[in-house]
Amino acid sequence: MRKALPKFGLNFFCLLVYIFLAAPIVVVLFSSLTTTEYIVFPPKGLTLRWYTELVNHPEFMQSFMLSIGVAFGTAIISTVIGTMSSIAVVRYQFRGKTAIMQLVGSPLLIPTVVFGVALLQFYSWIGLATSPAALVIGHIILTIPFVMRLVVASLVGFDRSIEQAAMNLGAGSMRVFFQITLPIIKSGVIAGAIFAFITSFDDLTVALFIVSTDVVTLPVRIFTYMQYQYDPIITSVSSIVILLTVVLMVVIERVLGVGKVFESKNE
Amino acid sequence: MSYLCLENVVKTFNKTEVVKKMNLEIKQGELVSFLGPSGCGKTTTLNMIAGFLEVDGGKIVVDGKPVHLLPPNKREMGMVFQNYALFPHMTVFENVAYGLKLRKVSKDEIKSRVAEALEMVRLTGYEKRYPRELSGGQQQRVSLARALVIKPKVLLLDEPLSNLDAKLRQEMREEIVDIQKRVGITTIFVTHDQEEALAISDRIAVMYEGRIEQLDTPVEIYNHPQTDFVSRFIGEVNQVQGKVVKTLNNQESLVSFYGYEQILTRHLAKNSVIDFYIRPEKIHISLEPNDGIVVKVDRKMFLGAKTRYILHNKENKHIIADIPNTVLNPDHVQEGKDVSIQWNSEDLLATKK
Ligand SMILES: Nc1ncnc2c1ncn2[C@@H]1O[C@H](COP(=O)(O)OP(=O)(O)OP(=O)(O)O)[C@@H](O)[C@H]1O
Ligand SMILES: [Mg+2]
Numbered sequence: 001m002r003k004a005l006p007k008f009g010l011n012f013f014c015l016l017v018y019i020f021l022a023a024p025i026v027v028v029l030f031s032s033l034t035t036t037e038y039i040v041f042p043p044k045g046l047t048l049r050w051y052t053e054l055v056n057h058p059e060f061m062q063s064f065m066l067s068i069g070v071a072f073g074t075a076i077i078s079t080v081i082g083t084m085s086s087i088a089v090v091r092y093q094f095r096g097k098t099a100i101m102q103l104v105g106s107p108l109l110i111p112t113v114v115f116g117v118a119l120l121q122f123y124s125w126i127g128l129a130t131s132p133a134a135l136v137i138g139h140i141i142l143t144i145p146f147v148m149r150l151v152v153a154s155l156v157g158f159d160r161s162i163e164q165a166a167m168n169l170g171a172g173s174m175r176v177f178f179q180i181t182l183p184i185i186k187s188g189v190i191a192g193a194i195f196a197f198i199t200s201f202d203d204l205t206v207a208l209f210i211v212s213t214d215v216v217t218l219p220v221r222i223f224t225y226m227q228y229q230y231d232p233i234i235t236s237v238s239s240i241v242i243l244l245t246v247v248l249m250v251v252i253e254r255v256l257g258v259g260k261v262f263e264s265k266n267e
Numbered sequence: 268m269s270y271l272c273l274e275n276v277v278k279t280f281n282k283t284e285v286v287k288k289m290n291l292e293i294k295q296g297e298l299v300s301f302l303g304p305s306g307c308g309k310t311t312t313l314n315m316i317a318g319f320l321e322v323d324g325g326k327i328v329v330d331g332k333p334v335h336l337l338p339p340n341k342r343e344m345g346m347v348f349q350n351y352a353l354f355p356h357m358t359v360f361e362n363v364a365y366g367l368k369l370r371k372v373s374k375d376e377i378k379s380r381v382a383e384a385l386e387m388v389r390l391t392g393y394e395k396r397y398p399r400e401l402s403g404g405q406q407q408r409v410s411l412a413r414a415l416v417i418k419p420k421v422l423l424l425d426e427p428l429s430n431l432d433a434k435l436r437q438e439m440r441e442e443i444v445d446i447q448k449r450v451g452i453t454t455i456f457v458t459h460d461q462e463e464a465l466a467i468s469d470r471i472a473v474m475y476e477g478r479i480e481q482l483d484t485p486v487e488i489y490n491h492p493q494t495d496f497v498s499r500f501i502g503e504v505n506q507v508q509g510k511v512v513k514t515l516n517n518q519e520s521l522v523s524f525y526g527y528e529q530i531l532t533r534h535l536a537k538n539s540v541i542d543f544y545i546r547p548e549k550i551h552i553s554l555e556p557n558d559g560i561v562v563k564v565d566r567k568m569f570l571g572a573k574t575r576y577i578l579h580n581k582e583n584k585h586i587i588a589d590i591p592n593t594v595l596n597p598d599h600v601q602e603g604k605d606v607s608i609q610w611n612s613e614d615l616l617a618t619k620k
Contacts, residue, residue: 161352164319165410167339168346169366169417183356 025242032235039232050236060237063221067201070132070217074139074200079193081140082147083185089148090155108145115142116209123210130212138210139200146199147192154188194252198245270295270330270453271316271421277324278311278477285311287477288325298447298454299482300464303474304500309457312474313423316455318342329420345414345452349426351406353398359385359409360394366417384412387446404435411443415450422447422454428463440467461501465489473497491616498616504544505586506618511535525580527560531612542618549614550588552576552595552606559609562586564602576600578608 027041032050034043054060085104089097119138128134158181166180167173182189204219211220218241226234269292278286286308293299301309314320316327318339327335334342353362363381372380385391388408398406407427414422427443428436444467447454458464464471465485472482473496481493492498509522509531520535521528535541553559562578574597576588588608600606 159350159352161348161350162354164317164339165346165348165352165413166354166365167319168317168342168344169413170340170343170369171365172338172340175369180354184354186356 028235028238029242032232032239034232034235037231039230039235050232051240053233054236057233059216060218060221060233063216063218064237064241066132066215067218070135070139071197071201073132073136074143075193075197077136078140078143078147078196079189082144082192082196083151083189085144086148086151086155087181090152090158104145104148106145112142112203112205116206119206120209130210130215132215135207135210135215135217136200138206139196139203142203142206143196143199146195147189150192150195151185151188154185158184190252269293270297271455272328273312273316273325274328275325276312276315276322276327276335278308278315278320279323285477286315289477289479291472291479291482293453293455295453296451297469298444298456298467300468300471301455301457301474302459302461302464302471302501305459307474308477309459309474310425313346313425313455313457316421317344317346317423343417343420345417345419345422347407347410347414347422347424347427349429351398351403351410351430353406353409353413355398357397358394359390359396359398359401362398362409363413363416366413370417380416381412384416385409387415387449388412388442403431404439407431407439408442411446415446415452420453422452423457424454425457426459427456428458429460436463443467465501473500475500495618498544498618503547503587504616505547505550507543507545507584507586507615509541509543511537511539511541513537525560525582525584527609529612531615533617544616544618545610545614546616547575547587547589548573549610550586550590550608551610552588552590552600552608554599554606556605556607558607561605561607563605564600566602567597567600569597574600578606 030043031039031041032043033046033048034040035045035047035049036043085100088094089101116138119141123130123134162184163176163180166176171179202219203217204223207217207220208223211217216224218237222234222237271291271293273289273291276286276289277284289312291299301312303309311320315322315335318334318337318341322335325335326333329342354365357365360381363384364377367377367380381394382391385394388411390405390408390412393401393405393409398409401409407430411427424443428439431439440463443456456464456467465488468485470482470484471488473480473488475496481488481497483491483493488497488501492501498504507524509524509529512521512523512528514520514534514537515530517534518532520531520533522531522535522541523529551559560580562580565577565579567577568575570589573589573591574595576590578586578588580586586608
């Protein structure tokens with residue numbers, strides 16, 4: 001009984017934190033159902049009007065597809081590069097290794113705004129026009145540190161004799177990588193890919209510097225729309241994104257188990 | 268005709284020679300142990316044979332063909348690692364089947380050969396388990412099955428038992444020898460446990476600082492160590508000093524050990540002082556005074572079947588003697604009292620550098 005009280009206190013505290021974290025999401029979801037012409041919480045009346053209204057705004061759909069595409073491209077490329085670099089950094093000694101580690105860590109320290117400005121400068125200097133590809137490159141730079149952190153974590157403590165055992169049984173280095181190494185560090189790699197995807201999909205700051213009239217990602221679209229109008233369309237778009245995220249998480253959970261994915265250590 | 272040959276094999280790490288011009292010949296079906304202190308190059312040598320490390324000089328020949336330039340996946344060696352190195356994401360069946368799949372063996376044959384291998388290591392019924400669901404001993408048996416199922420030319424074991432507890436270790440080592448003899452596979456077994464090496468090996472290669480000090484049967488290694496290092500490393504020894512009193516003829520000399528005179532069958536220069544080793548169990552204790560070297564009993568330790576006596580003589584030379592309790596009842600020996608010790612001259616081990 002003496003132990004029950006602190007446990008109750010802890011649980012209560014956790015509950016408060018969860019409420020605090022979840023509140024904005026709930027607010028957005030509910031506000032999207034309002035009948036009013038402006039955003040209000042709690043909603044007045046209930047309607048799905050702001051969802052059907054989206055049909056009149058194909059630009060949101062376009063932006064959504066663009067964002068998905070950019071996020072996918074970013075996640076795939078940055079996971080591949082990040083994983084390979086992690087292996088190099090963890091397993092080999094070479095000159096400039098520390099420098100690379102520092103460089104890789106720097107985007108985590110530099111404010112994204114600064115990075116956006118730098119990227120804009122750089123692109124105009126080399127004459128790279130605004131394009132989804134330019135955005136993907138920017139996002140790759142932004143997300144590789146995340147991927148590397150997670151993959152490096154799953155590589156540290158990796159028992160290399162497992163790879164030797166596979167070689168010993170007759171596997172060449174390609175086979176060893178795809179059949180042994182990759183499956184074992186899988187959780188770190190997938191977590192890295194998810195982080196890269198979400199970071200890219202979510203990014204407003206860098207995208208703001210790179211967008212043009214025909215390359216507008218969803219966060220930028222929402223942001224610019226809000227500067228002129230403040231109607232519940234914003235909340236319905238956001239709600240759809242939230243729901244999609246939830247679906248994505250559930251699918252990943254079903255297929256891999258999120259718990260496992262976010263454990264950076266292999267079992 | 269030897270099956271596995273190392274000829275002048277050299278390995279250098281950062282300019283230090285870790286394995287120095289090593290020569291070794293192992294016959295087909297033989298079990299040879301590498302025994303030596305930590306850091307003497309056992310793992311390095313094994314890794315060169317397996318192909319995980321390149322040789323910096325010399326040749327490795329298996330069955331008449333040089334293999335030292337082949338990558339590890341082309342050498343057809345079976346390796347069992349200290350920490351088992353099972354594939355954590357594969358079941359026991361998949362682990363054992365892995366090498367066969369790479370060899371494009373048909374599904375049916377894989378099934379029957381895996382079943383056979385698992386039966387050999389007494390793990391039938393564990394096919395669907397993952398490595399983390401097995402005990403250490405079971406994991407090591409899977410690892411053995413995985414190595415043997417591909418019918419390798421040579422089986423390499425790097426301290427395969429050192430992560431197991433003492434009892435299981437003994438069981439497993441008997442099991443390994445049993446399987447090794449049944450399959451008839453040429454085997455190298457790395458260990459730094461001398462009892463293990465003595466118990467299971469056909470021959471032992473005692474290694475020290477990158478060289479093989481002596482390669483011999485366990486009995487020879489124990490009874491006739493050829494170098495100073497081997498004498499001290501295998502078993503326990505007392506160091507005793509003898510002064511040559513006179514040379515009797517070409518083959519015999521009279522030597523005095525702390526006043527106890529004994530004829531040795533070797534030619535030694537008069538008045539020279541020579542170090543010998545004598546094993547604790549080769550010392551005899553007599554309760555009569557003046558029946559050999561007189562020593563005082565410092566302490567006695569009951570060790571089950573035998574008792575260990577810690578003794579010192581009047582020159583304060585410490586000597587350990589192990590006597591079976593059936594030979595000498597420890598109750599008859601009092602701590603603090605004088606007794607006499609002696610030994611047979613042929614049990615003395617010469618110290619050669
Ligand atoms: N990759 C390496 N780089 C540099 N030195 C190494 C390397 N691997 C081993 N050594 C050195 O080579 C020597 C022999 O090492 P090795 O692992 O073969 O010893 P061992 O006999 O297996 O010892 P243990 O009983 O502790 O396993 C040691 O001094 C070790 O420090
Ligand atoms: Mg070793």
